[in-house]
Structure formats: structure tokens, C-alpha cells
Amino acid sequence: MELGFTNPFRRWRPKGRMYSLKCSQCGNGFLSSYSLEAPICGSCMQVAKSLDSTIDYDIQCTTCGNKGVIYSKKQCHACYFGLGNKDGEEK
Ligand SMILES: [Zn+2]
Numbered sequence: 001m002e003l004g005f006t007n008p009f010r011r012w013r014p015k016g017r018m019y020s021l022k023c024s025q026c027g028n029g030f031l032s033s034y035s036l037e038a039p040i041c042g043s044c045m046q047v048a049k050s051l052d053s054t055i056d057y058d059i060q061c062t063t064c065g066n067k068g069v070i071y072s073k074k075q076c077h078a079c080y081f082g083l084g085n086k087d088g089e090e091k
């Protein structure tokens with residue numbers, strides 16, 4: 001009568017895959033359920049969000065030339081955080 005045996009470990013499967021990532025800003029390791037190209041930890045994300053609200057749209061990004069840079073920086077949000085370097089153009 002062992003045909004109805006159910007594996008007790010079947011219920012042990014984690015809900016989602018967790019990725020062990022390293023923050024691209026501060027280098028701290030952290031876990032995320034997403035595999036990110038430019039991983040950023042929680043604390044740096046908070047900084048990013050606060051910086052994100054202060055964009056100077058009169059200045060061009062020195063890297064990609066887009067209008068709008070992070071206040072007191074010379075790069076746009078994407079370049080500063082390494083999120084959007086599509087055509088690695090360098091000067
Ligand atoms: Zn970080």
C-alpha cells in the first residue's frame with residue numbers, strides 16, 4: 001500500500017527564485033527576486049529616489065548628452081547609475 005506515497009518535500013519549494021546580487025553603487029550584497037542588470041540595494045535605492053526628484057533639466061549629461069541631469073551632478077540618472085548605456089558612446 002505504498003502507491004499513494006506523496007513526497008513531503010514537494011511542498012518545500014520556495015515561492016520564487018532569489019538572486020544573490022551585489023549592489024552596483026556601494027558593493028553590498030543583497031537578495032532580490034529579480035535578476036537585475038544594474039543591481040541596487042535598498043539603501044542606495046532610497047538615495048536614487050531622492051536624487052531622482054531633483055533633476056536639473058537645463059544641463060546636458062556629459063555621458064549621453066541627454067537633457068536633464070541629477071542635481072549637482074553632471075550625468076543623467078541613467079548614466080549615473082549605469083542603467084541606460086545603450087550605445088556605449090565615449091568621448
Ligand atoms: Zn547599495
Ligand SMILES: [Zn+2]
Pocket residue numbers: 061062063064065066075076077078079080
Ligand atoms: Zn546620460
